[in-house]
Amino acid sequence: MRILKTQAIVLRYANFKEADRMLTLLTPGMGRVDAIARGCRKPKSRFLSTSEPFCYGDYVLYKVHNFYIVSQAEVKDIFFDIREDVDKFAYATYILNATEQAINSNEGNYPLFHLLLSTLTYLAYGSTNPEDITRIFELKFMDILGYRPQVYRCVSCGNDLDKNFKFSIDQGGLLCPRCYNRTSNGYTIQMGTIKTMQYILEMDMKRMDSLKMSTNTRRELKKILSNYVVYYLGKNIKSKDFIDKIGDEC
Ligand SMILES: [Zn+2]
Known part of the structure; x- marks a missing residue:
């Protein structure tokens, strides 16, 4: 039997048997860990809140064969405010x-x-709107996974940045007019949006609330970043269609 003590965030669960759940956890040191929370759907279970999505806590798991079982769990934050707001x-x-x-x-x-x-x-x-926070997440997420886009010069020929550049998802960054005429792809992107992307990539997460986006930057980043994530993950993301629609109503 092997014991794993770790912080974790619950990404998802699947109910099974009468009162159990299989949790998909993100842990810092082991990546994805799947763990069974036994009896967590019973009203008085001590694992009730630590088996909910978004829950951040300290978990003690023990390994049996190929899976883990939650033996102890303590909530650090359940992010109640997220559950109370549809957006x-x-x-x-x-x-x-x-x-x-x-x-x-x-x-x-x-x-x-x-x-x-x-x-x-x-x-x-925080006070930043959820859509902007999501765009910041997407860009930093891609950077961490090794898909940092080139937003300082032409990704193809290295030309210095000017206002006529476009953004190419499959090339992984900005293209100068000479290069995008050759490949004829790329999203329109204004200098304000490019500067915002540079700022986000350099920004410490503690400064999240300091970033203000214009309506145009928000619109351009929505198209570019949400598609960039799908392209580099190589698969569609559940629930993306839903947030695409919320954004359009704003
Ligand atoms: Zn170029």
């Missing part, structure tokens, strides 16, 4: 789904864990 809930669910798509078992990723934790914290308690 926050939708963006946070998309963020959990995207994270789940990107992680594997036995592949620890401390920066990713901290990114998810601070993103949920700002969604719950």
Whole structure:
């Protein structure tokens, strides 16, 4: 029997048997861990809140054969404010789904864990709107996974940045007019949006609330970043369609 003591965030669960759940956890040191919370759906279970999505806590798990069983769990934050707000809930669910798509078992990723934790914290308690927080998450998420876009010069020929550049998802960054005429792809992107992307990539997450986006930047980043994430993860993300619709109503 092997014991694992770890911090974790619950990404998802699947109910099974009468009162159990299989939890999908993100841990800093081991990446994805699947663990059974026995009896957690009983009204008085001590695992009731530590088996809910978004829950951040300290977990003690023990390994039996190929899976883990939750033996102790203590809530650090359940991010109640996210559950109480439809928009926050939708963006946070998309963020959990995207994270789940990107992680594997036995592949620890401390920066990713901290990114998810601070993103949920700002969604719950910060003053920045949930859509902007989601865009910041997407860009930093891609950077952490090794898909940092080139936003300082032409990704193809290295030309210095000017206002006529476009953004190419499959090339992984900005293209100068000469290069995009040759490949004829790319999203229109204004200098304000490019500067915002540069700022986000350099920004400490503690400064999340300091970032203000114009309506145009918000519109351009929505198209570019949400598609960028799908392209580099190589799969669609559950709940993306839903947040695409919320954004359009604003
Ligand atoms: Zn070029």
